[in-house]
Amino acid sequence: MPDDIHELAAALDQSARIRGEFTLRSGLTTNEYFDKYRFEADPLLLRQVAEHMVALLPADTEILGGLELGGVPIATLVSSLTGLPALFVRKEAKKYGTCKLAEGGDFAGRTITLIEDIVTTGGAVRNAALALRGLDATVHTVVCAIDRSEPGANTLHEIDLTTVAVLTKKDLDTSTTRASGSV
Ligand SMILES: O=P(O)(O)OC[C@H]1O[C@H](OP(=O)(O)OP(=O)(O)O)[C@H](O)[C@@H]1O
Numbered sequence: 001m002p003d004d005i006h007e008l009a010a011a012l013d014q015s016a017r018i019r020g021e022f023t024l025r026s027g028l029t030t031n032e033y034f035d036k037y038r039f040e041a042d043p044l045l046l047r048q049v050a051e052h053m054v055a056l057l058p059a060d061t062e063i064l065g066g067l068e069l070g071g072v073p074i075a076t077l078v079s080s081l082t083g084l085p086a087l088f089v090r091k092e093a094k095k096y097g098t099c100k101l102a103e104g105g106d107f108a109g110r111t112i113t114l115i116e117d118i119v120t121t122g123g124a125v126r127n128a129a130l131a132l133r134g135l136d137a138t139v140h141t142v143v144c145a146i147d148r149s150e151p152g153a154n155t156l157h158e159i160d161l162t163t164v165a166v167l168t169k170k171d172l173d174t175s176t177t178r179a180s181g182s183v
C-alpha cells in the first residue's frame with residue numbers, strides 16, 4: 001500500500017476504533033466498533049476518505065447513492081469532488097411529504113454506485129441495492145470507507161454486487177501493528 005493509505009488507515013483507526021460490548025445493525029455482537037462519525041465529523045479525514053473513494057468509483061457511475069446516515073456526508077463530498085449528482089438513500093421511505101426512499105433527482109434507468117461508511121455483513125447495502133433496483137436503477141457496486149466483514153460474511157456477491165473498500169479491517173489492524181513498531 002502507498003504511504004498515504006497507510007497513514008489514513010492509522011488515522012482512521014486512531015479516531016474511530018473503540019472497544020467495549022456493542023450490538024451491531026445485523027444483531028451480531030462485537031467487542032470492537034468503528035465509530036464512523038468520529039472520522040466523518042473531522043474535515044480532513046472525511047476529505048481523505050472521499051478523495052480515495054473518487055479513485056475507486058466504477059467508470060459507469062452516474063449517481064452516488066449515500067446510505068442513511070453515515071453514507072450521506074461521504075457521498076455529498078464525493079459528489080462535490082467529482083461533479084456527479086448525489087442521492088440520499090433512506091432506510092425506509094419517508095411516511096409523509098414526497099414519501100420517497102431516495103432523495104435527490106430522478107434515478108430510474110441510471111447507474112447508481114452506493115457509498116457506504118462501514119460494511120459488516122452487507123445487510124444495509126443489500127436492502128438499499130434491492131430497493132433501488134426495484135425502482136429501476138442499475139446498482140452493481142458499493143464503495144465503502146471500511147470493510148470490516150469477516151471472511152465469507154459479506155454475501156453481496158450473491159446479488160451481483162461488488163464491494164470496493166478504501167480500507168479493510170485488516171488494513172486498520174496492520175496500521176496499529178506498524179504504529180507499535182512491529183512491522
Ligand atoms: O453491513 P451491515 O451488517 O449491514 O452493517 C453495517 C451497517 O450498519 C451501520 O448502520 P447503522 O444503521 O448503525 O448506521 P447509521 O448510523 O449510518 O444510520 C453502518 O453504517 C452500515 O450501514
Ligand SMILES: O=C(O)c1cc(=O)[nH]c(=O)[nH]1
Pocket residue numbers: 023024025026032033034035036118119120121148
Ligand atoms: O455493523 C455495524 O452495525 C457497525 C459496525 C461498526 O464497526 N461501526 C458501525 O457504525 N456499525
